[in-house]
Amino acid sequence: MPAPPTTQSGPNGRHAPASAPPQAVWFAMPDISGAALPPLHSVTARPVAQDRxxxxxxxxxxxxxxxxxxxxxxxxxxxxxxxxxxxxxxxxxxxxxxxxxxxxxxxxxxxxxxxxxxxxxxxxxxxxxxxxxxxxxxxxxxxxxxxxxxxxxxxxxxxxxxxxxxxxxxxxxxxxxxxxxxxxxxxxGTDNRWTWRRMGPYLQAELPIPAFEAWEALTNPGAVKHWLQRSAGSLTVGDTMTVVMGDASGTVRVTVTKSVDAAQEFPSYMPYIEFTLARPSWSEELGGRLWIEPAGLGRSLLQVFHHSWEGLRIAEPLPERRLLTNFWVLAFRRAQSMFGPPAGAPMGPHGWST
CATH class of the missing domain: 3.30.530.20 (START domain)
Structure with missing residues (x-):
């Protein structure tokens, strides 16, 4: 008795005799455009608040x-x-x-x-x-x-x-x-207030820009000439920079003793400059530090601080402190004006210029 014909499965799921001629089989092309499988790092997070x-x-x-x-x-x-x-x-x-x-x-x-x-x-x-x-x-x-x-x-x-x-x-x-x-x-009932301090002035100024970006802009040689009123020299370590304090107060000499860029020093990894400041009428130099740090999302805080007034041996320190404080107030206002319209009149070489 002859054996039954061998069958095989066709593309439509039906069984066809083995002796039947082969039929074409069609496959759908896979989606390789990337939409079905995004890259591994395709999701981007962003900070929305950084407040303290x-x-x-x-x-x-x-x-x-x-x-x-x-x-x-x-x-x-x-x-x-x-x-x-x-x-x-x-x-x-x-x-x-x-x-x-x-x-x-x-x-x-x-x-x-x-x-x-x-x-x-x-x-x-x-x-x-x-x-x-x-x-x-x-x-x-x-x-x-x-x-x-x-x-x-x-x-x-x-x-x-x-x-x-x-x-x-x-x-x-x-x-x-x-x-x-x-x-x-x-x-x-008597006066218990201090007359003056051996530290200071200490100033702070808010900037509407992230700290690293602000520091890069402020330490640019052209910017230093504007906001610090530099007339000669630079912020290079060891170089002496001459800074104009104002019409009536003359100039000071700023010498950077240490400069730290971003991501170089633990624990903050924030940039800063240490410097000395001298005036022709002083017998010694005043210590100083200029630095920046974050102050919320997309903002920063520029700061400057002086110390060691007792080493200057000045008979009347208060007038000198007032001059220096006023210089930094005007300098920080010029720094703020670099990142947005100033609150008052435009800051030129003279405080009253327009």
């Missing part, structure tokens, strides 16, 4: 009635004996005032809340302030609370968003020294 919020709270209880403490805080004449010399608009809601340390450095203040203590309610003084008028704004809140017969608790709170990285240490981890000066004034 910091708060410092300090407190002291003094053996003085609450009204006396409130007067020491809000009366301009009294405040000038333990903190700084204010003008007549101090502690007036909606008004601006200056807290002047009389060495060139000051706070620009804008009072928001002024509520005197009354009937068991605490007194509150809240204001915003900027160091030398151009630093980042922070908020300060004083609370003066009656603690019984002849005793008052004073609490001061300062809050900042994206402050300098060493903001806490600059403030002594709070305001204990300031509150102790207040307590000393309340007890003695």
């Amino acid at each position: 919020w910091e708060r410092l709270v300090s407190e002291v209880t003094v053996p003085h009635p609450v009204d006396e403490v409130w007067t020491a805080l809000t009366d301009p004449k009294a405040l000038g004996k333990w903190l700084a010399k204010p003008n007549g608009r101090w502690a007036k809601a909606g008004k601006e005032s200056i807290l002047d340390f009389e060495d060139g450095e000051f706070f620009l203040c804008g009072a928001e809340t002024v509520t005197a203590p009354s009937g068991g309610r605490a007194g509150t003084l809240r204001y915003l302030w900027r160091w030398v008028g151009i630093g980042p704004a922070t908020s300060v809140t004083w609370e003066v609370r009656d603690r019984g017969p002849g005793a008052t608790t004073v609490m001061v709170t300062e809050e900042a968003v994206n402050p300098p990285s060493d903001w806490r240490s600059w403030n002594g981890m709070g305001w204990p020294g300031i509150l102790e000066q207040l307590a000393a004034y309340l007890r003695s």
Whole structure:
């Protein structure tokens, strides 16, 4: 008996006799355009916020009635004996005032809340302030609370968003020294404020640009000529750069002693310059440091600091400090103007030029 014919599966799934002629088989071409399989690193993330919020709270209880403490805080004449010399608009809601340390450095203040203590309610003084008028704004809140017969608790709170990285240490981890000066004034009634410091001026200026990009732009030789008013020399280590301080104050000599680029030094990996500054009337040189750091997303904080005033042996240091502080204020304003329209008149060789 003959065997049944062998079959094979056709393209349509039916069985065809093995002896049947072969049929064409069609295949769909695979999608190799990349849409079906994106590259491994095809997703890009981006930062949307880089904020730091910091708060410092300090407190002291003094053996003085609450009204006396409130007067020491809000009366301009009294405040000038333990903190700084204010003008007549101090502690007036909606008004601006200056807290002047009389060495060139000051706070620009804008009072928001002024509520005197009354009937068991605490007194509150809240204001915003900027160091030398151009630093980042922070908020300060004083609370003066009656603690019984002849005793008052004073609490001061300062809050900042994206402050300098060493903001806490600059403030002594709070305001204990300031509150102790207040307590000393309340007890003695005499002036307990320092006359001048061996450190400073210390300035900060916010820039609307990331730190590395800002530093590259500011240290460019052409930019240095503009914002630092360079007349000769450079920021090269060992070179002496002559800088014009102003019509009435002459020039200073800036010599860079150390220059660190980005990503070179642990722990911050941020760029900075250390330098000395000399004036013809000084017997020695003043130390200085210029640096930058991030201050939130897409922003940065340019800073400069001086130290070792005691080594200059100057009979009257305050006029020199005022000149130097004013020089850096104008220089930082010129630096800010490089990245956007200036807040005031255009900055030329003279502060009043237009």
